[in-house]
Amino acid sequence: MTPEAFIARWKDNALTERAGAQAHFDDLCDLLGVAKPRDPEHYCFERGAKKSGGGDGWADVWKRGCFGWENKKPGRDLKAALKQLTDYALELENPPLLVVSDRERIEIHTAFTGYPDEPRLIHLADIGQPENLQILRWVFTDPEKLKPTKSLAAITEDAAGKFGSLAEALRERGNPPxxxxxxxxxxxxxxxxxxxxxxxxxxxxSLLDKAVDIERATNRIAAxxxxxxxxxxxxDAEIRWFNGGLFETVAVPQLMLSDLVTLRAAAHMDWRAIDPSIFGTLFERGLNPKKRSQLGAHYTDPATIMKLVEPVIIRPLMAEWATHRDSIRKLLDKSKKQGDKAYKDANAEFHQFLERLKNYRVLDAACGSGNFLYVALKTLKDIERRVNTEAEQLGLQRQIGIECGPANVLGIELDPYAAELARVTVWIGEIQWMLQNGYPVSDKPILKPLHNIENRDALLNADGTEAQWPKTDAIIGNPPFLGGSKKSGELGKTYFDALNKVYDKDVPGGADLVCYWFDKGRKQILAGDALATGLVSTNSIRGGSNRKVLDAIVxxxxxxxxxxxEPWVNDGAAVRVSLVCFGMAGSATRHADVAQTPLRDDSLLPHAGQPISYLDGxxxxxxxxxxxxxxxVDLTSATRLLExxxxxxxxxxxxxxxxxxxxxxxxxxxxxxxxxxPNSEVIKPWxxxxxxxxxxQGKWIVDFGNEMPESSASLFExxxxxxVQHVKPERLLNNREIRRRYWWRFSEPMPAIRSAISDLEHVIVTPRVSKHRIxxxxxxxxIPDDGVGLIARADDTTFGILHSRFHELWxxxxxxxxGVGNDPRYTxxxxxxxxxxxxxxxxxxxxxxxxVIPADCLMKAVAEKISAAAEKLNSLREAWLNPPEWVEWVITPEEEKAGFPxxxxxxxGHEADVKKRTLTNLYNARPAWLDMAHKxxxxxxxxxxxxxxxxxxxxxEEILRRLLALNLERSAKN
Incomplete structure (x- = not known):
């Protein structure tokens, strides 16, 4: 069929919507030279079942992996057709293109995940243009060709960059941040x-385009x-009521023409394509001077956030809905007509669940700029839309609108910059979702006040008492990480002491700051003020003092x-984290028929209703x-041994x-x-x-011990x-009085170590953090740095046991x-x-x-075997690390006199060769001789x-099982 013939046949065609839809589509296929829809599994008319409440399924035409297509009679509202496709996108397997047509025009909407909708409109009279014919062929054969060139993330990054540069310029001119x-x-x-x-x-x-006078532009913006x-x-324009608190204060800073130029460039971007899931993070980096350096750094993507949202919010809610849906289906099977008792009971159960969704609350008690809150909000709205769709398929009337909204998400955030951006993130996310899914935006005002996103401390009140969290259904978030050793310095002694006073029974003073959120989440659940909690933490929460909060949880x-x-991005830096979701036993229950597109394979599920857990998927x-x-093997029951x-x-x-x-x-x-x-008394190899x-590495250190008074130290000129020059100025600012008073000594000189090794010639050392346990x-x-573990023993037997497979596994x-490399840390x-x-x-x-192994050792023979094997391993390693052909051993008279090695x-000529000879490189390669020595x-x-x-x-596992049995046996005897 030629374009001319196609246009002639369908211009002012009087066929009804139903009569003309399939004929029009078949003719379009002839025009484009593509196959017609004749395969119910991949490419067909009327995709989906007939709706019990009336209507013809999910799409007039569907092609797997390409499009969903809805036809209307000429002159009809194509927005309604697009909304229908959007409502049923999940059932249509989320096609990348959504196409609506009234025979006079064809609108092609892009629906690629993570990309904006870039609609294309082709009128009937223009369908024969070569570029339009090519676009339509791509709809059928290669939809990727229509994928927008810029992702939502890239557009958002670009916008954040523009605002970040402008914010910096305004601050540099003295405007308050x-x-x-x-x-x-x-x-x-x-x-x-x-x-x-x-x-x-x-x-x-337009205001910015016409701005040539700074004062006038400032006044117009303020107006x-x-x-x-x-x-x-x-x-002459009528402005709608926005309010919500965002425009409560109007104070335009001092601007220059260059600022207006930057604003003008930003205004000409398509702001509909901003991605709320990363919006807050990126704009906070630009607007907050403390985070300016993070502009351009990585951020956490929404798919990663979903690893917490899915189990804590989606899974239990969809399990609830599955139970209601089963009950509704049974009631409707009994119903003889719309309006009888069975139908009314089914409808009441449907609306009961909608009311449950409307009142569902999610709290992020460290919400930052709102990424988690937006993902949670979008999730709840998606669930409500899906529930409406499934209820309609069963034969009920779907509700008119979507009631889940900003009131469903609660936040606590200490940083005022982030708290304001969190509110804007939620507002923008709400508006975007409603418009993209064909629903009207709420009005009067457009921006509802978001007092539920609070700007305050989540742990302590101003008077030092414990801060309270609101009652919610779910708690999610990415609380701040701050290692136990750094907490006092970063938070200040007063706050640090107050934390310990309030939480001392449940959170060890040396635990990471993130542990307090885990403790609060546990207490909220125990008090009945939350059902489940899902938080990001430093992955060191699995061990040491941090693990005590997880011990209490289990x-x-x-x-x-x-x-x-898991890999994560925290304040722009790549880190390794643990994601932990917890609640009462019922929180782990999942219905066997929860989701059509589950995050994980439902084939792994046990019987319906049986509690299950997921670890790493x-x-x-x-x-x-x-x-x-x-x-x-559960090593959490292992205890410290007195021996x-x-x-x-x-x-x-x-x-x-x-x-x-x-x-x-x-x-x-x-x-x-x-x-x-001599100075060798107070300077030592480090x-x-x-x-x-x-x-x-050839470093030495000044060490005045743990008792030397200042007067004696000064005699080592x-x-x-x-x-005095390099340490004292810093130490006098230390927040711990003892470190200020004894500024010439190490902050932790470790007298216990000095006593333990005083009569030993050599000791065993291991890097505290290392890929290999060496x-x-x-x-x-x-003098060992605090990045070193020191074992105060000088015998090869102990050295050999520590270097065995058994201690390494343990x-x-x-x-x-x-760290990013997720290296094990020896404690x-x-x-x-x-x-x-x-x-x-x-x-x-x-x-x-x-x-020499003492004669009275009851294990003398085997101890000698271990000692010999250990000595052999060490000798072979040393010969590889420092071959005599490449290395010589030196010492000055002063070093020798002092007893230094x-x-x-x-x-x-061998400097480069020796530099490559490291234990890390050796164990990375693990040559045969090394492997045999270890075996x-x-x-x-x-x-x-x-x-x-x-x-x-x-x-x-067998080795660990045996070692655990030994530990428990000895613990019982202690």
Missing amino acids: DQVAHFLTQCLFCMFAEDENLLPRGIFT LFQAMQTGGDYG SDMVIFDAWAD RSVARINSDLVSTDD NSKTAYLGMKKGGAFDIAKELALAWMTQPNPNGI VNGTDIVKGL APFQHV FSWRSSKI SLRMCTWL PTTCFETFPFPAHLTPKDTSGWRG KRPVAKP ELDAAVAEAYGWMDYTPEMSD
Whole structure:
């Protein structure tokens, strides 16, 4: 068929909507040279079942992966047709294109996830134009060709960048940051409102386009904002009532023409395409001077947020609806006609669930700029729309509008910038959803006050008492992370002490700040003020003092969904987190027929109504507090053993720039002091985690011990002067009085370590955070940094046990985790003090061993095997790290006199070779000789345990099961 013939046939065609729809479509297929809809599974007319309440299914035409198509009679409202397709998009498998036509015109709407709708309109008279024929062919054959070039995220990033630059310029000229942020927030909302026709089309853009006089433009902007307060006239235009608090204060900062140019460029963007799921984060970075540096950094995408929203909100609500839907279906099966008792009962049950949705509340008690709140709001509105669709399919009349809205989401946020943006995020998200889904925006006012998003502290009141959270159904969010050791410094001593006073029974003082939100969530559930909680946390919540809040949670309720180790973006930085969802046992219940498009495979589900849990996306019987399934060995019951005490330590915390270069240290050793004592008494080799895995970095440190008075320290002239210059100014500002008073000493000089190693020639060290659990020997003369774990033992037997597969497995399950690389963090209390050493070879037994195993050792023979295997492993490693062909060992007379160890130095020409010889590189490669040396060591340690059935093929879980049994046996005897 030619375009001319097609136009002639369908111009002013009198056929009815029903009679003409399929004939028109078949002719269009002939015109385009594409197949006609004849396959009910992939491409057909009348996709979907007939609706019991009347109507013809979900779409007039449907092609899988391409489009849903709805036809109307010429002159009819195509918006209604588009709304029908939108309502049934889920049932149509979310096609990328939604097409509506009245035979006189064809509108093609893009519906690609994460991209804006870029509609194309083709009139009948223009259908023969080559570009229009190509577009229509792509609808049938290659819809990706019609995908918008810019994603919603890219458009939002672009807009945030423009506003960020403008905010910085305004602040640099002395405008108060809060005034700048509020003004620009008002501007961006105006740009959005005019593009969505909530303001007269182009009114704000036109104001900026015509602005040539700063004072006049300022006055006009202020006048428009004031009109939006209550509604009224602005020039010849009538302005609707917006209010909501956003325009309550009008204070335009001092502007320049360059500012108006930037605003003008931003106004000409399509603000309908702003993505609310990331809007708040990106604009907060631009408007908040404290977060300006994060512009352009990564952000958390909504799909990741859904890993909490799905189990905490969607899953239980859809389980509830599935139960109601089953009951409604049974009632309607009994109904003989619309309006009888069975029909009325079914309708009442439907509206009962709608009322449940209307009153459902979600709290984010650290809501930031509102990303989680928007995703929750959108989720509730999507659920309500879906429930209406399914009720209509059953034979009921769907409700006229959508009642879930901003009142459903509650927030608490300390930062006023973020709190205001959270409100704007929710407002924009609400308006976008309603318009995109064909519903009218609520009016009088357009922006309902959002007092439910509060600007306050979520943990403490101003008087230091515990802050209260409102009663809600679900709690979600991404609370702030702040390690226990940093809390006091970041929060201030007064706030830190108040936290400890209020929460001391439930949250250890050394726990991460995020743990307080977990504790509050648990208490809300126990009090009946919430049903379930889903929070993001640092992944170190699985161990150490942090885990105590999860211990309390699994004691009182269940963790029903968790992702133990996930990538995340926190304040623009890539981090590793744990996602934890918890509630009473019923929170884990999921109906067997909940979702047509579940987040996870429903084939994993047990019987309907049976509580289940998900860990990392797989169904498990139960999740332990270390975020390991009970299908695995539950090491959370392991306890610290007395025989392991006073042996393992973390190194010393400097609390200032005490470290010095090797060359400076060696020079100081030759300088005299008034007291006649060499500087080698107070300068020593310094070892951190990097030194252990990558070789000595040549750093030394000034160490005045834990008792030396200032008067004595001053007699070591050069070291003391260094500390006066580089340490004292910082330490005098420290918020802890003891650190200010003794500024010349380390902030944590660790007298216990000094005492434990005082009579040892060498000690065992391990990097606190490392990809591989590596142990190494170091002279007892070194000073270990707090990034080092130190074991105060000097025997190869202990060294061998620690370097065995058995201790490595134990430590990897008992450790915490850190950093983007998710490296395990070794902690003396959980990794070492809980580990059950072989009988008679515990740290208590080996105390005092010095190379030779005592004759009275009950395990002497096997201890010697372990010692020999350990010595062999270490010798082989040392020969690889520092081959004599490439390395020589040096020491100055002053070092030797002080008892310091020799230092390896690369021979000329071999510097690059030696630099590559690191323990990290060695264990990454794990050559055959290293693997065999470890297996020989493992066999000797297994013999010490009496595991004569041990082979390298023994499973990790079996080893952990046996070790746990030993731990519990010994714990019972203590």
